[in-house]
Amino acid sequence: MLELLAYLNGPEPVARFQRRCGLFLVEAARDSRGRTCAPAHADNKPCGQVQGTGDHQDNNSGYKYMVNGCGVGGRSRPQYEVRNWLLHVLFLFSSALGHEIFYITCLPCIHWNLDPFLCRRLINIWTLVMYVGQVMKDVLKLPRPPSPPVVKLETRVDAEYGLPSTHAMAATSISFTILLSAPARLQFQFEVGLLIAVTLSSLVCLSRLYTGMHSVLDVICGALISALLMLFTYPYWETFDHFQLTSRISPIVALALPLFLSYTYPELDHYSTTRGDTTTILGVAAGSSVGYWVNEQLGQTFEPQGVLPVPLPTLTAHGLAVSVARCLLGIVALVGTRQIVKALSLRVLYSWAWHVGTGHLLHHVGLGSLFRTGWTGMKE
Known part of the structure; x- marks a missing residue:
């Protein structure tokens, strides 16, 4: 068994898969x-x-x-x-489904065009599995496949540890959360939804092998951990949803818990993007949760019209144009807000860090010198 795990965690299966794909x-x-x-x-x-x-x-x-x-x-x-450029483009596109550009476009579009309920549940489960996965990476500290023999097509996250694959976790959780939650809201053929969920999650998992960023064991563990988290939390989804929307302390918990989790995140012995990415994810969850609570208090819930589950809306040229326009306008507003808040936040943090650093410097060096100089002058 240990030999099998060592083989699955090794670079050779990844390199062999890459060669098979061209x-x-x-x-x-x-x-x-x-x-x-x-x-x-x-x-x-x-x-x-x-x-x-x-x-x-x-x-x-x-x-x-x-x-x-x-x-x-x-x-x-x-x-x-x-x-094989066809597989190359396919796997690079599939890998992009686990990056920020996908989350900042796909999840809001589900809210704007399909059902806010599904978007809210996706964000909750996505945040849970991503936090668990990121923490496990920095606790277990298992390296990514080495290069050579593996070809690495991504470098931003190369300093992160490998196990588990958070791409695999996110793809599995998003695909199957929609599959499990949508039947109560929308009428669709479950078998078709299952096929789509399996296909999308499989493509993302395989893309992590193709890009050389994870071992086979990383990907398998990521998918299994995500499935276990969904299995154990599924009975409480409705309870948490009710608390999130109606409880008076919901916004307090939504803001305090991410701050606590960010503060207690495991320390690393080198720079990695995991902590920053995790803090961003927790911030998204906090802001979304407060926003959904405020909408509920104001009665702006945007529920589907009719008796649930409602039929899927008919795709017409007019409806498609309206959806695309809504998405484009929303994404422009979302990205613009993100950039403005990011710039202001960095400016405030830089200013605070400068003042704190200056204060420490004066306390440890400057003030001591001033006091010594002043005391000497008084004695003279």
Whole structure:
């Protein structure tokens, strides 16, 4: 059993999957002048036509990415070659379903065009599984697959630990939360919904292998942990929903709990994006929860018209145009608000940090010198 777990957590299954999908490493060769260039292949591609990413360091492998397939001095991380562009684009798109750009567009569009109830429940479950997954990463501290032999197509989160895959957790929770919650609100064929949920979650899981960011064990554990969290919390979804919308202390809990969870997040021995991303997710959950509570108090619940479950609205050209316009307007307002609040928040934090830092500096250095100088002058 331990051998199987070690194999699933190793880089070779990931590298083999990448090669099966048409993603190959291009080994670097050093010439006598100290330049590293990717050698030509059977198709006689010259140096500079193989694929590569930015000029930065890979924390796991110690290899340096080189631009245009060539570099001077030091070890160069092997470039990669794409031989199946259809799968390449498909998996990159699937991987993007777990990034902020998807959450900031898809979840609000569900609220604006389908049902606020579904969006609220998605945000609640998404926040839970993402927080658990991020904390587990920084507690277990299991590394991502090394490169080589794995090709890594993403670098922003490379400093994060691997297990579990939060992409797999988010994809599983979002897909199956909609599947479990929608039948009480909307009329649709459950088998079709199940097929869509399995397909989307599977594509996102496989994309984490294709991009080289997770081992097979990371992905399996992510999907299983998400499924277990949904299984254990499912009986309490309705109870929490009622509390979130009607309780007087709901906004207090919605603001205090994320602050507490952010403050008590596990400390790391190196910089990682996990804590910042987790704080952002908790902030989204807090703001959404307070907003839903305020809407409930004002009677602006935007419930579907008719007896639940209601039929899915007929897709017409007019309805589609209205939905697209609503989404575009909402996303512009949402992104604009995000940028303004982010800029103001950073300015306030910088100002506070500067004052605190200056105060400590004066206390430990400046004030002591001033006091000593003043006391000397008084004695003289």
